[in-house]
Amino acid sequence: MTPVFTGFYLLTGATGAIGKEIARDLASKGEKLILAVRNMDKANELREELLRDYPQCQTIETLKLDLADEQSVRDAVETLDCRHIGGLKGVINNAGVMSRRYGVDSQGRELTMAVNYCNTRLLVERLKDRVETGGVIVFTTSLTRFLHRRKDYPIRFEAKRFSQLGTYGQSKRMITEYARQLAVELKGRVRVNCADPGIVDTGMISMQRWYDPIADALFRPFIRSPRQGAEPALRATYAEASGKIYCRRRIHEI
Numbered sequence: 663m664t665p666v667f668t669g670f671y672l673l674t675g676a677t678g679a680i681g682k683e684i685a686r687d688l689a690s691k692g693e694k695l696i697l698a699v700r701n702m703d704k705a706n707e708l709r710e711e712l713l714r715d716y717p718q719c720q721t722i723e724t725l726k727l728d729l730a731d732e733q734s735v736r737d738a739v740e741t742l743d744c745r746h747i748g749g750l751k752g753v754i755n756n757a758g759v760m761s762r763r764y765g766v767d768s769q770g771r772e773l774t775m776a777v778n779y780c781n782t783r784l785l786v787e788r789l790k791d792r793v794e795t796g797g798v799i800v801f802t803t804s805l806t807r808f809l810h811r812r813k814d815y816p817i818r819f820e821a822k823r824f825s826q827l828g829t830y831g832q833s834k835r836m837i838t839e840y841a842r843q844l845a846v847e848l849k850g851r852v853r854v855n856c857a858d859p860g861i862v863d864t865g866m867i868s869m870q871r872w873y874d875p876i877a878d879a880l881f882r883p884f885i886r887s888p889r890q891g892a893e894p895a896l897r898a899t900y901a902e903a904s905g906k907i908y909c910r911r912r913i914h915e916i
């Protein structure tokens with residue numbers, strides 16, 4: 663009989679600034695990892711780096727996952743089946759994007775919404791039954807979710823309704839609302855938490871506007887490093903609690 667492999671943490675956006683720090687911490691603890699990312703060259707480079715730096719970490723898989731493409735999510739889940747990966751210890755949804763301009767995914771949905779909400783939700787819906795009892799699902803939220811009060815929002819909308827920060831904030835609000843519902847659904851079996859990294863010195867905070875160099879000079883020295891930005895996600899992963907948002911210092915109910 664073919665053995666089924668269990669006990670992996672699946673981490674999305676592992677090749678990003680905060681994602682790398684999450685991966686390094688998990689690897690330092692000898693956890694088994696699946697780096698679920700869109701760029702396989704970057705994934706293989708990171709895999710080698712982690713295996714070199716953390717010999718205690720013996721199993722690191724890479725998995726192609728483009729969250730701008732619904733079919734890629736389905737293919738990624740199928741690939742886990744082909745590789746006989748059964749139970750997951752955790753799913754850490756760290757990948758995210760804040761598109762500068764209006765664009766659509768393969769399904770005609772606005773891109774930021776598709777990556778941060780629709781396809782992240784689809785991935786979790788497909789994986790939630792694989793998460794082992796006592797395991798965890800973590801979502802990455804943002805302070806920008808407070809820019810909106812609506813819990814739902816059209817995911818197919820015209821360019822004129824798009825704004826870089828506004829649409830991003832709405833996507834984070836919706837994924838946080840989904841996390842709240844999932845925490846209720848999986849209560850007692852799987853922990854569901856959110857992480858709010860704060861403002862972190864990564865490519866994500868660039869608005870790709872003329873004032874970026876001025877903002878960089880004024881603010882970047884005072885904001886959090888990617889390592890500090892990873893701390894809420896790590897606390898959300900290792901905590902015994904469920905239904906919480908882990909922030910820089912505080913912990914809130916979702």
Ligand SMILES: NC(=O)c1ccc[n+]([C@@H]2O[C@H](COP(=O)([O-])OP(=O)(O)OC[C@H]3O[C@@H](n4cnc5c(N)ncnc54)[C@H](OP(=O)(O)O)[C@@H]3O)[C@@H](O)[C@H]2O)c1
Binds near residue numbers: 704757758777802
């Ligand atoms: N930086 C902040 O101040 C801040 C604040 C609040 C929340 N966050 C959240 O923190 C998380 C990590 O962001 P970061 O600051 O570390 O930014 P980052 O360095 O740009 O990392 C973003 C990650 O998401 C991945 N990604 C983007 N689009 C994707 C797609 N279509 N399919 C699969 N992966 C995709 C990127 O892949 P590549 O490596 O291939 O580019 C990258 O690994 C995000 O969810 C972000 O919204 C960040």
